[in-house]
Amino acid sequence: MKQRMVMGYFCPCCFLFFILSGWVSGSDLERSERLRAEDAIKEYDHLLQYKFSKEPLSVPPAGITLTRDSATWILESGEIRLMEPTSQGVITGLLFKGRGRFRMAIPDPIEIKQLQRYTDDPALTELDEQFSELILRTSGDFVPTLVSPGPKDTYTTNKYARKHHEHWLKDVFYDVNARIISGLLNHDHEFLCVDMNTESYDWLRYDFENQRLEEIQLKKLQSRFNYKEIWVSLDRVEDRQADGRPSAVCRDPIDITHVEFLIDLTHRSKERYRERLRKIAVNGKFKAKITFNPLIPGQQALNLELHPRAKINSVVTGEGVELVFIRDQIGKRFQSLKKETYDSSMVVIFNEPLTSEPTQIEFDYELDIFGYVSGRLWYPGLLTGLNDVHTAKLTVTLPAKQDIRSVGICEQEQITKKLKKSIWNIDFPTKMIGFTCGKGFREEKVKLEGVPEVISFGEARGFTLGDTVKKVAEDVARSIEFYQQFFNMNLPMKTIYATKIFGWHGQSFHGFIYLSELTFKREHPGATELFRAHEAAHQFWGHVVGWKTYRDMWLSESFAEYSAMMFIEHSMAADNFFEEILAVYSNEILGSIKSAMSKFARPWNIQMHPRERRSIGPVGLGYRASSALVPQGTFIQTYHKGPLVLHMLRVLLRNKFGTDETFRNILADFLRTYKDKDVTTAEFITIVEKHTAMEWQWFFDQWVFDTAIPTYHWNYIIREPSPDQSDYELQIKVIQSEVPPDFKMEVPLRVTYKQGQEEKFILRINATAEDWNLTLPQKPKKVTLNPDYAVLAKVIKDSAINFTP
Template structure:
């Protein structure tokens, strides 16, 4: 599990059913009922708190500390004049801060601040305070804090489990959080937490009416790591690794009642506070060890379950937890289709892509059919209900199921049985043939299909859902006719399931390759049509219409209150073009297989990281092994330039061609200049030049205009740039 900021933003707790271990209950009680300490109110000035890239200046004002918890002060309220400065370490994060604040650097005055911390903030402030002449706090200054009593109580649950972890676990990774009321931005938070993979964050919450929506203005590694992002691309700060799930679930209409057994392995020493995601519609009723001893747990309204171990973990120690939970977590479409959908995980999940084995048993109405991830071991009817058991083929990153009033049509020909859930037989045989053809084509490109079976089921939402060996598409009628949607989701069996992504920043690999694989299927099936070109043109049009939402390296952060469609519009479309350009740069026209180098690169990537989590740097490193001469534009045998411009960058250039054709002794000379605009001066790309239908060569355009001189035997009617559309550009003139 790669810890993210989402695991830390816990809201109101629902209470516990088991007695907590000694110490944690008292600590939680105090954290839940915290007050300002009337004895600890001071007038302060000229104090600056520095936490890595964050600098918070308390210029002049009054500070009131919170009452100590077990003798330790964990927070304060400041009212007065202050200023926060944060300089993001790279262009990607600077662009995001600019998107939300209008400046690439955060430099915001504030009038009030609410601090939570477990580090030495209290001692640091008091040390600075002692070096100035004391100023008495007036009654008027003290009265400023009266409204804050209620605010502090209302916010007492925020971060309390994160603070509890620092009380219970011996660690040198204390928390610092400041909620600031900026003059221009309103309330926002700055965070430094060494327990996070990206330790520094700036975030603003918005009340959507249905809960809080977070805009992550910036998130990045601490200074000691930020200079070498490749070195921390696989950083894992998880306390535990989930090895296996055994889940027994009963489904009755929208009600789910389940017992889950999780087998965990401790990754680091000293952990006691574990966090899991689970649907807010499910309520956990008990958590026990394998011995039957109860384990304290707390459940929040926002899909979070916190479990507190009785004793600290030791590295390599295996722990078995048994959970019982139930609730109306199943959504229903019409009278006969049931799904989990966007209601959150239906089992306790560490919230990551790391894999575990799954053994699933379901009990459901006998009138319905259930399909799930993995292989079906058995199905039977008993006591008026239907039952089935499913087992994963090795470790899966996620498990899911669909239930409905449909029948299964099968093509069980070896080596891969394919099952389709349909409401009628109309079109079913053609669909099976198309699925078989798609799997065969992808297997020829990317290697064998990674699982022992494939099931395709209707999914009643506006977006598809893909699990290992199970693909849910929007509706039966749509996936019968929409080849690109179907093939994209099937490609996720390789890109996203066979190989996962190391962090949210690397999800573009799965989306980009899956979407482009679907486009390649269309290209192969309809070789003499414009359908492949239309897919790329539509992707480019959507990117230009959406604008520069941000780098695809931002993953889900592309979606925000400023750019709500940023993720869905940018990630698959830009990712498709990135993969297309890599393919075209590696392509050797005229060879028996022009795409041999590209396909070898893809297969090596998939085999190297089979069952693992891959990063952008991993893909870059393998792609560099298959570079052509024209790709080495910096003459360093590296693809830094390509990834800097197309993965980390947001620019889309315009190219303008100026040329002339002159007679020469053995034919003609074509010479000219290519100008690049609407991107930064350092933007670099290799662009193909053609005379009529004949390829002349590639020209590198970067800091300077690209110039060229080619000899041809006959006078061309025209000279053009990139007529086959191999480069993502706004326009080619």
């Protein structure tokens, strides 16, 4: 069996330009002969020894300067040890100890603010740091242009370098050596990784990898939770926009077109799962034959991703030729991990470079499951995300007493005394595939006029008030009926499955919805409907329109959540659940425990300390909104703040145009315009401006791309009418703080009179302190600033605010 399981881990190209007292030309950096496939495993084993020169070399008096894009490293004085060359003579690393300086300009203003959040330094606009140690690894062969190796160097294992890289491998599945092998095999795969022990921030890592969506990243592996923070992420200079922002250009190495599965679910797992004692895990036997079109001819190594608990038995070509692959079984080498844990990424090595012709490879692997497969990681795919659509066919064998449901159409089912074979065809392009199975499951169907038939597949256990299997189908059908009417768009499929999974989350595939076992156990009025409606909304937000990059993820999750909230507002208006959800989400974002006892609350999201709240990134950074201080930051921003941003937009539009019709038309047009496409936030802004004939970039800059939340200290006084007048005067003062000087917002003011009548005013706040004098026909009973959570803000009635007579 040709494989490496260390027993091995989770477009035109540009050249690396370096400086050694001047520029080094691209021609000087050409690699020598390509690494042969049969030598790749030997080279990988060689790199794992981490052998560096025994005798150090001194940095020359003039120093050494290395530049990549906007980053520069200057080795001023000290010692260098070079890594032992590969069989081709490529030096893939060096160690430095001494005095050096790292400078990095950051052209993207959003990334500057992200750096300020992570460093807790609001004045920081670029990095200029001293460092005392540096570890450089690369797939290029430029190291000899920086310093020449000694004529009689001897090499020995450097435990310090090995420990440093294995820390990243064990904690965040980042295998530097596998990436270097890929770079040695693929001349188009450029990889550079520089770790620095800096004066202010301890160890930082800069890396450049051209197979990533955004090639340049500056990272820190925090000791708290061993959490990887991406402090800065940039496009390379060739791709980024004029303002420094990324271009969202993705250069996938392949295009997966079809996956054919043979799945055997008849074997129990040999491992005990303590967290699921009442459920029996199945050791799934998977064969996944992947058909793809190479997009970069000449590749010899393919970087793919697979679940870290999946054990790969073999990888073969469509013709049955066995292929070498590199994937580190890190659980075998680190006692803190389960033995069955592998790196979630792998490098599959072909015997000959790929052409542009369609290619097939088949993976034979095992993965323990609990009656369902989750997400996209359960079968091999690209490292770059979820935008590679493909068709599929599943042939699943399972015990005869179990039933199975999958994305797609069941074409055939064969049942014997002990076994059942179920064949499912997915003949439409999809980003991911899912299935669920179980014993004792049943179906409940609900058909509403004009709505796809909703089939609930599952079982009801535990304390229930009625038939939750039927109630699941009803809620999903009713929410889709509301969405179709609100968005003026009918879904194309004839049926939608809503299936139970033995998990505590939900996920939505094309015409197929996972729902937590908890929602099949009991009803929590309002919260239960919200959860089910959220996953149903993904049939629109996620499948009718997708999202382009991780920065646009809120266009799926936040839009689905707010759509579900509007469904609750529409269908359960008498219960005031919509207002309660707004209150809960607002309070949790502001660090308040006022709503902690609500059924919609998640008290663990409340960050009481201001520094923790400051570390959370903006909605428009997707998974990078999290930090080591607040690992759930992405959830807070995407599922709570994102919906509130849409609510604020809705209120602003309602105040301008008198109804919700403009907001409704914007969402409908967005779906219609970008149907079956992956979209960006900029494209949504374009639709908003189209329907309003107004400029809205300021709003999204404040609420999606930044994290500032205003505090409004306010007070008012009522002046009695003069003898010759009948009107009252309402004098209001608002002091705005905790936001940049140019922050602006329209904040409603509601005046309630004794007989219950209400009058609304709009206060345009765009300065630190604002005053208004309003004329009222009668004396107000109550005055409320920012009613109904129209603006996400901390509102404080402050009696210390003085008014001039």
